[in-house]
Amino acid sequence: MSPPVYPAGSLVAKPRLRSNTMLAYTARRLALFVPMIAGIVIVTFGIMLLLPGDPAIVLLGEDASPEALVEIRTALGLDRPWYVRLAAYFAGLIQGDMGRSIFQNQPVADAIGARVGATLELALLALAIAIVLGITLGVAAALWRGTLVDTAAMLFAQLGVSMPVFWLGILMMLLFAVKLGWLPSIGRGEPLVEALGAAATGRFGPLLGAISHLAMPALTLGLNSAAVISRLVRSTMLETLSQDFIRTAHAKGLQVTRVILVHGLRNALLPIVSVIGLRFGALLGGAVLTENIFGWPGLGQLAVAAISQRDIPLVQGIVLSFALMFATVNLIVDLLYTVIDPRIRLE
């Protein structure tokens, strides 16, 4: 689509047109969300089809009784063709029914509902740490380019990108829990939201407990993304700072820090925002590892248990939940794009 042409002097028409294109973009982005989710559901459903051999035997083991095999075949609908099962899977999901766990005697949706909060809390806090730390380091490195600050920040970034999240977690545990004894090594305090509520009424105990449990896992999970973000921030900042409008801003006599933070960072924000959406996917994957190191009672811990037992309906539910969280964050990021970017892109 060609860029809109504004008649000369039509100062009024411009903002109206812009809000219309924004609306169109938002609608288009939302419309893309639906087939995307449908595709994700189909792939998730396909996990069951990947099972080698007779699924009932694979799931229950070689020495399962014939009655149990018949029971699970009926429960999972294995006697019906795959497309009927896929349709039934879709129909169930629309009503919030993700099937029944094979080994935990409860619906998959209940097992996930009990744990999704813990994972979201961890992942979102890690994301916040990554954004704040990443932007700070990146801006500092760009500002003091070629100095010791730059070198130190980029050394941190290179190491952070190369460091496996599970090793970092164990090193932290070794230092802060085993050697120094400052932080609890495993478990979760009260949910952060509830602890904040308690703090609002003057009880600070729960908040302290929640934060002391969250500190290591969130930092472990966030540091890797902080490193990725800081590298990107540095390079986009340097690119932005070399452009004409920055020279103009300097020439206007604006304060140097103002030029960098307001003019520079604002324009460097676009690529940063889009990488943050992608990082969230990596964070969710990292959460599986982090949760298993720190005994964090979230979806990641449940995932490992479900995979070990080959509890495929539960695995499907968890995979779907992770993909939905990822897709939702990416949707939000894409919509944020329209707010941040003055030149909206409509292809």
Added chain:
Amino acid sequence: MRLMRENPSLLIGGSIIATVVAFAVFSPWLSPYDVETMNMTNRFAWPSAAHWLGTDNFGRDLWTRMAEGARVSVLIAVSSVAIAVFVGTIVGLVTGYFGGWIDLLVMRVVDVFLGFPPIILALAIIAALGPGAQNLVLSLAAVFWTEYARVVRAVTLAQREVDYVAAARAIGSSHARILIVEILPNVIGPVIVLATLGLGTAIIAESGLSFLGFGVEPPTPTWGWTLSFGTRYLRTEPWLSIVAGLAIMITVLGFNLFGDGLRDYLDPRGVARKVKRDVS
């Protein structure tokens, strides 16, 4: 020396990779110890002239076991990236060159694959297929191929319109010939850069899955499993986990530095970087 000044990343990264590969390949001849031989009187020994990295919980030589782990990690990383490159390149060439409904359809499939957090997709596939080296390679390749498909497609789309491709078409070259002779050479640079960085990512992903117990199964001393196993002795003997983690990090650092360095030569416009995703 000139290379050191111009592109230290390439030199340092390359040296690290060469060392790790040599370590993996030649260790059976260099080390006097067997991977599995236990020595219960010499458990958790400190590094010494006899045992360069000390010994593990069964008194086995850690240096020998780390070398075996290096072999497994590098082999799995190379195999999964090779499959991903192969599949992704073909998909990218075909969709980018022919366009139309094939392109539309395949790219929607790519979008759906990208809709899963990377490690989660690999875990889902392992959940169905079961653990083991072969399934690990397949699951990682299933995660990685989309990157290559997207990069190759982007390059192919741009190349399709270039004069010498039009010329080749005009003299009656077949599609296959145009794809292989005219377009493929332009794809190789970005793909090599992406694949080098991808090897680092693959090693992190492989050791992460091994850490969780879904990688190559014990008794193979993978880095991830050794690290995870070492946490049982974390309070008293943290050495095991520290060494295994260090091995992973140094290797990944090598691939990352080398990839960054290669980019200056092979992909100056940064096609690969734009599509690169990190897994962990």
